[in-house]
Amino acid sequence: MQWFACYLTTGKHMGFYVSFGTVLLLLAITAPTALAFGFAAAGAARSAIAPLRWIGKTYIAIVRGVPDIAFFLFFVIALDQAFEWMRHKVKCADWDQPIRQGNDFVVCAAAKLPLGNSPQWMHETYGFFLAVLTFSIVFGAFAGNVLFGAMRAVPHAQLETAAAYGMSRRQVFWRILVPQMWVFALPGLSNLWMVLIKATPLLFLLGVEDIVYWARELGGAKTPRFTDYPHDDWRMWYFLALLIFYLAFTRVSEVVLTRLMTRLTHGQATTGGEAQRKAAT
Amino acid sequence: MKSLILGTAALALSASVAFAASHSVVRLGTEGAYPPYNFINDAGEVDGFERVLGDELCKRAELTCEWVTNDWDSIIPNLVSGNYDAIIAGMSITPEREEVVAFTQNYTPPSPSSYVGATADVDIDNGVIAAQTGTIQAAHIANTGATLLEFPNPDEIVAAVVSGEADAGLADKDFLIPAVEESGGAMVFVGEDIPLGGGIGMAFRQSDPELREKFDAAIQSMKDDGTLNKMIAEYLGEDSPAF
Numbered sequence: 001m002q003w004f005a006c007y008l009t010t011g012k013h014m015g016f017y018v019s020f021g022t023v024l025l026l027l028a029i030t031a032p033t034a035l036a037f038g039f040a041a042a043g044a045a046r047s048a049i050a051p052l053r054w055i056g057k058t059y060i061a062i063v064r065g066v067p068d069i070a071f072f073l074f075f076v077i078a079l080d081q082a083f084e085w086m087r088h089k090v091k092c093a094d095w096d097q098p099i100r101q102g103n104d105f106v107v108c109a110a111a112k113l114p115l116g117n118s119p120q121w122m123h124e125t126y127g128f129f130l131a132v133l134t135f136s137i138v139f140g141a142f143a144g145n146v147l148f149g150a151m152r153a154v155p156h157a158q159l160e161t162a163a164a165y166g167m168s169r170r171q172v173f174w175r176i177l178v179p180q181m182w183v184f185a186l187p188g189l190s191n192l193w194m195v196l197i198k199a200t201p202l203l204f205l206l207g208v209e210d211i212v213y214w215a216r217e218l219g220g221a222k223t224p225r226f227t228d229y230p231h232d233d234w235r236m237w238y239f240l241a242l243l244i245f246y247l248a249f250t251r252v253s254e255v256v257l258t259r260l261m262t263r264l265t266h267g268q269a270t271t272g273g274e275a276q277r278k279a280a281t
Numbered sequence: 282m283k284s285l286i287l288g289t290a291a292l293a294l295s296a297s298v299a300f301a302a303s304h305s306v307v308r309l310g311t312e313g314a315y316p317p318y319n320f321i322n323d324a325g326e327v328d329g330f331e332r333v334l335g336d337e338l339c340k341r342a343e344l345t346c347e348w349v350t351n352d353w354d355s356i357i358p359n360l361v362s363g364n365y366d367a368i369i370a371g372m373s374i375t376p377e378r379e380e381v382v383a384f385t386q387n388y389t390p391p392s393p394s395s396y397v398g399a400t401a402d403v404d405i406d407n408g409v410i411a412a413q414t415g416t417i418q419a420a421h422i423a424n425t426g427a428t429l430l431e432f433p434n435p436d437e438i439v440a441a442v443v444s445g446e447a448d449a450g451l452a453d454k455d456f457l458i459p460a461v462e463e464s465g466g467a468m469v470f471v472g473e474d475i476p477l478g479g480g481i482g483m484a485f486r487q488s489d490p491e492l493r494e495k496f497d498a499a500i501q502s503m504k505d506d507g508t509l510n511k512m513i514a515e516y517l518g519e520d521s522p523a524f
Contacts, residue, residue, distance in 0.1 A: 014325065081362060104487055118306075123349070220314075220434075220437075223463035225316070226459070227322065235440070
């Protein structure tokens with residue numbers, strides 16, 4: 001008992017506990033950002049302006065088509081290099097060496113992101129920010145597709161009626177389309193949310209130490225030479241803890257999403273909304 | 282003439298200032314999952330042979346160093362992309378890797394790799410052999426008649442051998458010695474040791490020769506005064522080959 005109390009409070013385990021917070025924080029930031037990306041993409045994809053429409057549709061099609069893991073391995077480094085390249089062009093205009101030297105990507109010291117001599121937490125925060133951005137871009141494309149479908153599911157007659165009452169395109173979009181589309185989008189979005197929860201182990205590919213990394217690291221068999229707390233292969237128990245965490249989290253999400261669905265259905269011209277109306281009378 | 286000299290001096294000065302600025306902190310990338318070379322200790326910090334070695338090298342080269350852990354799979358891409366300045370992660374010097382990165386001289390002699398199995402009579406020529414992805418051992422198995430079973434980190438090789446998922450595993454002997462000793466007979470060495478690779482070295486970007494030379498000189502000084510051999514004996518075991 002004493003042994004376990006000490007074992008579970010080592011610095012390594014603290015890292016494990018903190019990583020739960022990292023994952024939750026990532027989800028809390030990524031979900032709204034991805035939704036914003038998706039909303040913009042869906043809006044662009046049904047825009048009346050052709051170039052905007054092409055951009056929206058291309059973004060949705062390309063990102064959905066590329067395998068996640070390839071995207072994560074390639075994209076984070078590409079994104080990082082793109083930022084540094086831009087800073088390099090601005091800050092070190094008189095730099096005369098090539099940026100690509102063989103396999104190497106070399107920018108001037110002032111353009112490094114974060115600066116080479118900044119403390120480790122800055123590097124970690126930056127890595128986390130890149131992770132959020134990458135997740136948002138990937139999941140934004142899926143959300144965009146869901147929202148695009150949801151926008152088309154809103155009865156067209158309603159939009160025409162609104163136009164007939166003299167509303168502008170913008171007014172029709174914001175006052176008629178957007179409030180009504182959520183009920184059609186929610187099932188698809190809730191699926192995405194569940195997938196996003198389970199996609200967080202990809203974080204370690206981005207250098208962010210997440211719960212799966214720590215579970216693997218802590219659970220692996222430890223010999224007395226390298227630790228004060230030797231044990232056998234305990235990965236099963238650590239992953240069991242993760243399983244419970246993920247299941248609990250999924251359950252909570254389901255409850256919240258069901259409530260949200262009930263609220264959104266209220267007063268809608270759908271079978272769900274109709275059922276609510278009948279039950280109330 | 283005078284202005285030329287001044288100009289050259291100014292250029293040299295600005296170059297050295299730029300160098301100092303870009304390397305005021307040298308970031309050392311490691312895997313943190315390869316005892317005794319590098320691992321995460323109970324306090325959650327990088328520890329092991331390479332931690333001690335790296336800190337000593339930085340002291341000798343008069344550099345401030347910082348440790349960073351990175352997944353083995355993406356350890357080279359992140360180096361060439363500039364996310365850290367050096368790899369010190371039990372990485373053997375091989376011609377394939379030298380095409381992408383620049384190595385210092387080796388800081389361990391070419392060390393043997395060994396097979397481990399549940400019993401001494403497993404078939405290492407035709408069986409299923411576990412190794413870590415992207416290592417010289419994995420490349421070696423691919424060239425034999427055996428079936429290669431790849432794992433992202435070395436702990437899982439040991440787990441796969443113990444559980445019977447793989448007939449045998451192939452890894453650096455220095456990594457396997459403690460694992461076999463502590464397994465309580467669940468795992469034994471199989472067959473002869475095989476020498477692979479050209480020893481372990483630190484890897485740098487090819488565009489960064491100044492920094493590589495500093496570490497190269499520091500490694501040379503540790504070889505010359507015998508501290509490296511002492512360190513190898515202390516952390517990798519008395520039987521591990523020394524210089």
